[in-house]
Amino acid sequence: MRKKVGAQYIGNNGTKFVIWAPFTKQVKVVLSDGRTEQLLKVAHGYWEQELSDIPPGTLYKLSLDDEMVFPDPASRSQAFGVHDWSKVTDPNSYKWSDTAWKGIPLEEMIIYELHVGTFTPEGTFEGVISKLDHLLELGINTIEILPVTQFPGSRNWGYDGAYPYAVQESYGGAEGLKKMIDTCHQHGIAVLLDAVYNHLGPEGNYLSQFGPYFTEKYKTPWGSAINFDDKYSDEVRNFFLESALMWQEEFHFDGLRLDAIHEIIDRGARHFLKELSQNVDELEKQTGRRFILIAESDLNDTKIINPYEKGGFGLEGQWVDDFHHSIHSILTGELEGYYKDYGAMAHLAKAFKQAFVYDGVYSKFRKRTVGNNPVELPPSKFVISIQNHDQVGNRLLGDRLAQMISLEQLKLAAGVMLVSPYIPMLFMGEEFAEDRPFQYFVSHGDPDLVKAVREGRKREFEYFYDKGDGEFWDPQEEETFNASKINWDFKEDQNKTALFNFYKKLINLKKTGAFKAFSNKEKQIEFSEEGKYIKIIGKEGQNLFAVFNFKGEMLETEISGGNYDWKTVIFSAGKEWGGSANFPPTFNSGEVLKIPAHSMLVLSRNLY
The missing domain is CATH 3.20.20.80 (Glycosidases)
Incomplete structure (x- = not known):
């Protein structure tokens, strides 16, 4: 059963005090104006009393067995610091304007x-x-x-x-x-x-x-x-x-x-x-x-x-x-x-696929096995x-x-984080x-x-x-x-502004569902330790292809599968984002993709 503690303002300048001190023989409220009020012991080690003439703003401390005086551990305000007087507050004094607010589900949060x-x-x-x-x-x-x-x-x-x-x-x-x-x-x-x-x-x-x-x-x-x-x-x-x-x-x-x-x-x-x-x-x-x-x-x-x-x-x-x-x-x-x-591309590929890298495998740093398997959980949990x-x-x-x-x-x-399903x-x-x-x-x-x-x-x-x-x-x-x-x-x-605009674009794409296909558990992930890249293909109403090039040189690759037309969703090395490269708005899967050093590209095509 819930039990509120501390100094609770109850209206009409009255305040109820509830203090848990199971081993003390006496608890008093010591007020800054010199008054002292005795609390009564009740069940389970609590001390309680409703006291009058204690409006919001009243400063007080708590005396234990007439020997030690301390601030209230459940104080609602320590206006003068952690060692000083506690202050009675009215929790209902603020007039809210958010009555229509119901919150945001975690899966939609940025x-x-x-x-x-x-x-x-x-x-x-x-x-x-x-x-x-x-x-x-x-x-x-x-x-x-x-x-x-x-x-x-x-x-x-x-x-x-x-x-x-x-x-x-x-x-x-x-x-x-x-x-x-x-x-x-x-x-x-x-x-x-x-x-x-x-x-x-x-x-x-x-x-x-x-x-x-x-x-x-x-x-x-x-x-x-x-x-x-x-x-x-x-x-x-x-x-x-x-x-x-x-x-x-x-x-x-x-x-x-x-x-x-x-x-x-x-x-x-x-x-x-x-x-x-x-x-x-x-x-x-x-x-x-x-x-x-x-x-x-x-x-x-x-x-x-x-x-x-x-x-x-x-x-x-x-x-x-x-x-x-x-x-x-x-x-x-x-x-x-x-x-x-x-440090390996395999670690990042695994994190992109299922969040946990350590899912019941041995950790060299901790010198023990860490974690369990999260594959049954939706990505919105992470x-x-x-x-x-x-x-x-x-x-x-x-x-x-x-x-x-x-x-x-x-x-x-930023691209890896915001394109991911998490x-x-x-x-x-x-x-x-x-x-x-x-x-x-x-x-x-x-x-x-x-x-x-x-x-x-x-x-x-x-x-x-x-x-x-x-x-x-x-x-x-x-x-x-x-x-x-x-x-x-x-x-x-100029560079900081370009990055800000790049984040804006990625976040907008994320919020409008542009990367939703990567939430599908059936997404395909390919990576290369030598080439330092990750390629991802997701299917859910659309084909989505992403490639992340972590190497300090150009990556040449292609999209496997049939001969389809693709459109560019976002390309991090583009001039609009402070880069120096151009990428065509549409692309055929039979052509070679040239991905500049330290850049990422996302392409999409409709399945129906």
């Missing part, structure tokens, strides 16, 4: 991942609103924002959030976030939230002072795991379930991208993710709106997205790192770290990218593809070859923590130091953050 703080000069939700015309021109219908729960200071990726119910104040707080989502919906854009339920940030996280929110049974990269299956886990699960549902119910998010779900460790009979998915199903019935849950997972396990009747968790989709790694390793030649598992915050920001220099490869190679990578996700700025880095940055207030972060990041990049690949950017320095902000003057650059 996703754009962005970090609010660096997406615009303002670094706010209002700043995002100011760029919606750009996104609409590009063809984006969904944005996915990195985490926005309250973190220390004003600079952070968001994964150090300490309050799963509170919105980062420096971005614009809860009202600013609601306005951004409302405005997006009015423009036909869905909004997904990157939600973190595998850990909390180390600064401002007071959960352990209240109860056993963490367990020593398991360890994660961040320390003790969140307690999803140990003693007292029912109330812990409720705490995080309520947070996840709040973002979709109160804030009108269209769904969640769930961070690193392989670190949500739950060996109970009903996994937390399945319980969340079932609760979201109920929310859909109640609201008449569509909600999407997408997992980030490195397990390549179809259980995450399989339906309940097949023993699955029932999530709508999941990220596929295999696709990114296959393209990246071929284009850059990087074969260090996890890229040692990739979200792919050629860049994202992790794959850029977790590099030594935070360098993007535009700093590593040519314009022609950038168009080739759900594409762009990372902010990739559509115009943004060449500013996206670095890892923080603004912690604890000097010891700052030191630990610096040393940890340096250890992570020891390999690159040995190679002399660059200097370490200090995560705590404001300049690291400022250097990561998007440069919006791209239209002054």
Whole structure:
């Protein structure tokens, strides 16, 4: 049974407090005006009370056994920082204008991942609103924002959030976030939230002072795991379930991208993710709106997205790192770290065919067998990218593809992603070859923590130091953050503008079904390691032929089969996209195709 927690405004200047602190003997609400109010202990370790004369805006903390005073772990607002007063808010104060909005199915999404703080000069939700015309021109219908729960200071990726119910104040707080989502919906854009339920940030996280929110049974990269299956886990699960549902119910998010779900460790009979998915199903019935849950997972396990009747968790989709790694390793030649598992055309061909490269095969990097077979699942279950915050920001220099490869190679990578049958996700700025880095940055207030972060990041990049690949950017320095902000003057650059227009064309073709035939499981894929190319033929109401030339020289090839007339759908080396070649609008399958270095071509012909 659901149980709302925290300070819940109930109207007429009354607020109900619900706090879980099973081992304390006394819990009091301490108000900033000097008043103190006692809460009453009820079942399962909760403390509750409806209190009068506590309107929205009231500042409070919680006293445990008259010994320690902390902010509320379920605080809806930390206006003065992660260590300071919590604030009562009215969840119904914002007046929505999106009552007709019902959402977008995952299979129709063109996703754009962005970090609010660096997406615009303002670094706010209002700043995002100011760029919606750009996104609409590009063809984006969904944005996915990195985490926005309250973190220390004003600079952070968001994964150090300490309050799963509170919105980062420096971005614009809860009202600013609601306005951004409302405005997006009015423009036909869905909004997904990157939600973190595998850990909390180390600064401002007071959960352990209240109860056993963490367990020593398991360890994660961040320390003790969140307690999803140990003693007292029912109330812990409720705490995080309520947070996840709040973002979709109160804030009108269209769904969640769930961070690193392989670190949500739950060996109970009903996994937390399945319980969340079932609760979201109920929310859909109640609201008449569509909600999407997408997992980030490195397990390549179809259980995450399989339906309940097949023993699955029932999530709508999941990220596929295999696709990114296959393209990246071929284009850059990087074969260090996890890229040692990739680098061959066979890997990219397999990713194009079925998403997972590691589907029950041995991984040299992990030194074990990884994954299972996804062939029974539709391609709309898989979200792919050629860049994202992790794959850029977790590099030594935070360098993007535009700093590593040519314009022609950038168009080739974009073509593979958008022609593929999967759900594409762009990372902010990739559509115009943004060449500013996206670095890892923080603004912690604890000097010891700052030191630990610096040393940890340096250890992570020891390999690159040995190679002399660059200097370490200090995560705590404001300049690291400022250097990561998007440069919006791209239209002054001819190549950047050409790439932007190429993305626009590809996205429009994708949305209008031009590449639908490649979703057919019967598509034929041919590749050559020596020739460094992939050819694909798909059939579904039309014949569709694509060739991707990853070699640095001209590829001469032909279309096998009968003697048919073909028309050009898109050719990346064309002059209209900043290239230097021409390709005829129609083509006969008996002729030789000449595909320039690092380019791609799609042709089509009608079957009936």
